[in-house]
Each structure stands twice: as structure tokens, then as C-alpha cells.
Amino acid sequence: MLTVQEATPPAAAPAEDCSLVTRGLTKRFRGGQVAVDGLDLAVPRGSVFGFLGPNGSGKTTTIRMLLGLAAPTAGTWELLGTPMPAGMPAVLSRVGALVEGPAFYPYLSGEANLRRYDAADPAADPRTASARIGLALDRVGLAAAARKRYRAYSLGMRQRLAIAAALLGPRELLILDEPTNGLDPQGTREVRGLVREIATEGTTVFVSSHLLAEVEQMCSHVAVMRGGRLVAQGPIADLRAGEVARIRVETPDTAEAAAVLAGLGLAGVRTGDGEAGAELGSAAPERICAALVTAGVAVRGLAVQRPSLEDVFVGLTGEGFDVNG
Structure with a gap:
């Protein structure tokens, strides 16, 4: 059901039915600036969830808090049914993330870059690294370009490699911050199709974006941020139900x-x-x-x-x- 926070506070779905839940999540910076204000999110398991809002509305700050990269001022959150931040050591290996754009070595191949990402994961077994990297490259359609240097990759290929890095292990939740940002139409279509494919495999995908058209084409649910506050959330079909054709x-x-x-x-x-x-x-x-x-x-x-x-x-x-x- 669609919820509009300014009219009635959104009732969070039961935590056991959600991959991601926040309750009153708030971030204030020095000087009193409020970047995120009392955020209540409920992301259903298996959904493609669009986290929408203009640039500067608090989306990336929220994602950084969810992943433990920034400490909230107030509020609580859960990932995959586990309270955070105490549960991060056990849960983060099941969560893949792309935050604020990919960062790779330009003179290394896509495969070599992924080897470095994989080696940095203390939970990854080095004996199965090759199989894991090969599977991740195949899932994003880059198996044929595995030995190609990163600097020769198109923008779409670079974004797909970043998603491959987020998929090096089995993931139950994938968090993508502006995955189509700066891409040409072809690259955007590639990433959109990849997100849909990942979701069909049972992974919950949380996609932050300021592009309405992209979210409309790939997501089943949305939440809308403006000025650090949640404006509405729910299935896209429910949002449209109140509008007249x-x-x-x-x-x-x-x-x-x-x-x-x-x-x-x-x-x-x-x-x-x-x-x-x-x-x-x-x-x-x-x-x-x-x-x-x-x-x-x-x-x-x-x-x-x-x-x-x-x-x-x-x-x-x-x-x-x-x-x-």
C-alpha cells in the first residue's frame, strides 16, 4: 500500500518480510544541517526498490549509513533481518554495493581488477577466486572482455564491472547508488536489463536514482525523498492507482x-x-x-x-x- 509520510506516517512492513528496514533514521551534520530526517523505509524481499529524489535529497547519505560508512545521528536499521550496526560482520558479506561510482585501476584488465576486489574480502576463499570472478563477469555479460584493459571499457561496461564487483559472492541484497549516472542510452539499457535479471534470481535490488523514467522501467516499488524527508513509498502500481487516465x-x-x-x-x-x-x-x-x-x-x-x-x-x-x- 502507498504511504505518504507528510499525511500519515508509513507503516513499515514486518521486518521478516523485508530485506531492509529503517526506523527514524536521521543524519545531522555540523552546523545543524539535516541531511536525512526521520526516515522510515521498508524494502520488501525480492523487490526492485527505487530510492528516488533530486540530487541533494539525502539518498547517498542514507546509503552510506545503511552500509556503515557514516554513523546516523538517530534511528535504527536492519539489513536482512539483522539489527545494525552490531550485525555488520555477519551480514555485509551477503550485501553487494555500488556507492558513488566505480573505482578501478585503468591499466589492469577487468578480471585483474576483480581479483583485487576479491582479495580484499576477508570472507572470500582464495582457492575459489577464479570461479567466483568468472561467474561474476559472466553474470554481467563481460566474460568476453575479461582480459581487456579497464581504460578501454565503455561507460556501460564500466558500470557493469562495478556491479560484477558487488556480485563476487552470493548476495541477498544489492544496493546501487545512481547505477546509470552519466551513461549513454545504450549503457543505460544494459544496466537496466542487468538489474532486472539479477532480481529474477531472487536478489533484492535497492536502486538510488534521480531519474524517474529509469526507475519507472525497472522497479516494482519506490520511495521518494525530498529535502531529506520521505514523501511517499509503496508499489508503483499503488502510486498510479490514485491518478486518472x-x-x-x-x-x-x-x-x-x-x-x-x-x-x-x-x-x-x-x-x-x-x-x-x-x-x-x-x-x-x-x-x-x-x-x-x-x-x-x-x-x-x-x-x-x-x-x-x-x-x-x-x-x-x-x-x-x-x-x-
Whole structure:
């Protein structure tokens, strides 16, 4: 169920059903600046969870606290059902993360870079390093480029290598901070497809982003941050449920079209330059088209406009943020 914090505090799902839970998580910096303010998150197991907000809204600070890279001022959190930070030694080996962009040696190959990442993990068995690295490269589609130097990798390949580093061991939770940041359309598609594939294998994926369109295409659930506070969270379908689809008719006969739409009982009938429209409700678009044609309306085009994620967030917050970058 969609929850909007400013209206009613979000009720966290039971911890046993979630891979990540926060309660009142807060971070204040010196001088009184509040980066994250009383954050209550509930990330269902097996979901692709989009953590949305403009740059500077507190997303990366939240991720750093979740991973123990920054200490919260107040609040508690759990990863994979284990209270943090006490449980970090036991849990972090089951969590993969990409935070604030990948960092690799440019003159080493992708495989050699991963060997260094793997060797830095005290829980990794060096006897099985080659198999682990090969599997990670294969999962992200870089097996053929394993011996290629990192400096020759495209941006998409670099992001995929960073995700491979996060997948060197079995992961139940994958945390990705802006994984498509700075990528061209092809690289963005590659990373998006990879996230979907990882999720189908049962891993919970937590994706931080300021790009609404990307989150809309890859995520099942979202949480929205603004100014350090949680605005809303829940399944994307629930966010859209409160928004109204509209039907738009392109026609020179706008007055006649509006009369037909009103006669069909549609609400919110409006006319504009060369078009008429109304709220679709439960009406079938094909029946509307047939009624228009029967009434002699010249229909040049007919389209159903369903609310985008941006429309939903503008309705929730009164303003929007980046759609494509």
C-alpha cells in the first residue's frame, strides 16, 4: 500500500518480510544541517526498490549509513533481518554495493581488477577466486572482455564491472547508488536489463536514482525523498492507482466531440486547439471511438494518456524533478 509520510506516517512492513528496514533514521551534520530526517523505509524481499529524489535529497547519505560508512545521528536499521550496526560482520558479506561510482585501476584488465576486489574480502576463499570472478563477469555479460584493459571499457561496461564487483559472492541484497549516472542510452539499457535479471534470481535490488523514467522501467516499488524527508513509498502500481487516465481525441469537430464525451457520462471534459478530452474512467476506448464516428465526428487520432511516475510525484509534492537526466 502507498504511504505518504507528510499525511500519515508509513507503516513499515514486518521486518521478516523485508530485506531492509529503517526506523527514524536521521543524519545531522555540523552546523545543524539535516541531511536525512526521520526516515522510515521498508524494502520488501525480492523487490526492485527505487530510492528516488533530486540530487541533494539525502539518498547517498542514507546509503552510506545503511552500509556503515557514516554513523546516523538517530534511528535504527536492519539489513536482512539483522539489527545494525552490531550485525555488520555477519551480514555485509551477503550485501553487494555500488556507492558513488566505480573505482578501478585503468591499466589492469577487468578480471585483474576483480581479483583485487576479491582479495580484499576477508570472507572470500582464495582457492575459489577464479570461479567466483568468472561467474561474476559472466553474470554481467563481460566474460568476453575479461582480459581487456579497464581504460578501454565503455561507460556501460564500466558500470557493469562495478556491479560484477558487488556480485563476487552470493548476495541477498544489492544496493546501487545512481547505477546509470552519466551513461549513454545504450549503457543505460544494459544496466537496466542487468538489474532486472539479477532480481529474477531472487536478489533484492535497492536502486538510488534521480531519474524517474529509469526507475519507472525497472522497479516494482519506490520511495521518494525530498529535502531529506520521505514523501511517499509503496508499489508503483499503488502510486498510479490514485491518478486518472484521460482519453484525448484529435479532431476539427471539438465541440461535437466534447458533446459526445459528455453524453457518454465521462467526467472532466475539456476542449483545446484541435482536440477534446475527458477522464477515461471505466469506459472502453473502442466504444468511445465508435460513438464519436457514429455521431459524425471526424476523428484524426485517439489516444489514452495514462499518468506517468512524474505526474504522480508532481501530485504528491507539488513539483517535479529530473525525468531523463
